[in-house]
Amino acid sequence: MSEQLSSYLFPKLQGRPKADGIGNGIFAVAPIKKGELMAVFGGVVYEWDTFIHLPERERSLCIQVEDRLFLVPDKIGEGDYVNHSCNPNAGLSGQIGLVAMRDIQPGEEVCFDYAMSDTMPYDEFECGCGQKNCRGRVSGNDWQKPELQKRYAGFFAPHVQRRIDAVRAHQRMMAREARRAKLRGYASAALPKSLYE
Ligand SMILES: [Zn+2]
Numbered sequence: 181m182s183e184q185l186s187s188y189l190f191p192k193l194q195g196r197p198k199a200d201g202i203g204n205g206i207f208a209v210a211p212i213k214k215g216e217l218m219a220v221f222g223g224v225v226y227e228w229d230t231f232i233h234l235p236e237r238e239r240s241l242c243i244q245v246e247d248r249l250f251l252v253p254d255k256i257g258e259g260d261y262v263n264h265s266c267n268p269n270a271g272l273s274g275q276i277g278l279v280a281m282r283d284i285q286p287g288e289e290v291c292f293d294y295a296m297s298d299t300m301p302y303d304e305f306e307c308g309c310g311q312k313n314c315r316g317r318v319s320g321n322d323w324q325k326p327e328l329q330k331r332y333a334g335f336f337a338p339h340v341q342r343r344i345d346a347v348r349a350h351q352r353m354m355a356r357e358a359r360r361a362k363l364r365g366y367a368s369a370a371l372p373k374s375l376y377e
Contacts, residue, residue, distance in 0.1 A: 183255070184255065185222075185253075185255045185256070185257030185258075185259060186221075186222040186223040186253035186254045186255050186256065186257065186259075186260070187219060187220065187221045187222050187223070187253055187257060187259030187260050188219060188220045188222065188259055189206065189218070189219045189257070189258050189259035190216075190217065190218050190219065191210075192208060192209060192210040192211075192212055192216075192218070193206050193207065193208055193209060193212075193218055193219065193258075193290060194206065194207055194209045194258065195207075195257070195258020195259065195260075195261040196258070198263075198289070202308075203261075203263070204258070204261035205261055205262075205263050205289045205290075205291070206218075206219070206258065206259070206261050206262050206263075206289070206290050207287065207288065207289050207290065208284045208285065208286050208287065208288050208290060209286055210286055211283070211284070211285060211286060212280050212283065212284040212290075213280065213283055214280050214281065214282050214283050215279060215280060216279065216280045217273065217277055217278070217279050218270060218278045218279065218280060218290060219259050219262065219277070219278040220259075220276055220277055220278070221243050221251055221253070221259065221260070221276040221277075221278070222251070222253065222254075222276065223242070223251045223252045223253040223254050224251070224252050224254050225245065225249050225250065225251055225252075226242075226249070226250050226252055227248055227249060228248040228249075228250070228300065231250040231252070231302070232302060234252065238252050238253075239252070239302060239303065240303060241253055241256060241260045241261075243275075243276070243297050243337075244297045244298050244299065244300060244302075244337070244339075245275040245276065245297075245337065245339070246275070246339045247299065247339055248300070250302075251275075251276065262278060262290065262291065262292060263289070263291045263309075264291060264292070264293060264294045264307065264309065264318060265289075265291035265292070265293065265309045265311060266293060266307060266309050266311045266313055266314045266315050266318075267309070267311035267312070267313055267314075268281065268291045268292045268293045269281055269282055269284050269288065269290060269291065270284075270290050270291060270292045271292055271293075271296055271332060271334070271335025271336075272292065272296050272297060272335055272336065272337050273335075274337070274338065275337050275338060275339075278290070278292060279335075281335060291309070292335075293322075293328070293332060294318055294322070295318075295322035295323045295325070295328050295332065295340075296323075296332055296335055296336050296337060296340065297336075297337045297340065298320045298322070298323070298340075299320055299321075299323055299339070299340060299343060300320045301319065301320040301321075302320065303318075303320075304317065304318060304319045304320060305317070305318055306318075323336070323340050323343065323344065324347070329344055
């Protein structure tokens with residue numbers, strides 16, 4: 181068995197304990213440009229029913245990659261220490277790539293928003309990111325928030341984007357139906373009474 185770690189962290193980043201002493205994080209050690217790939221996650225893919233019984237630590241280091249599928253690192257390394265922020269500087273590229281949403285300076289912690297990958301209730305918590313726009317509780321339903329859909333356009337995992345697209349298509353269909361019903365209403369109201377007699 182190879183000793184290679186499951187996830188790959190690019191050399192411009194480093195995983196280490198956070199200054200506040202609460203857990204680990206990944207930090208830029210060189211300037212990073214907007215759009216640069218910073219990490220590629222790896223591991224073993226679990227279906228929900230198996231995944232939900234894994235130890236808490238493994239579950240907390242995973243990333244949801246499909247509707248009911250979760251990628252869990254097998255050999256845990258610094259590339260798995262990416263944290264959530266409600267004001268992130270990173271987003272997802274595909275299912276397992278982490279890219280810079282803006283230029284990042286050395287020393288900055290690199291975080292993404294779990295709303296970009298999560299649609300299931302497996303890692304919900306009271307957020308302590310400390311950002312001005314912190315939404316308080318982070319849940320598996322946050323991808324449904326219109327303001328997040330707008331802010332993270334292009335940075336959602338494909339399975340989340342498909343859900344967003346499906347909801348929007350449904351809303352457009354409902355709006356079309358409502359417009360048609362309204363037009364039918366006008367049309368029948370405008371018919372001369374004699375037609376009914
Ligand atoms: Zn927060």
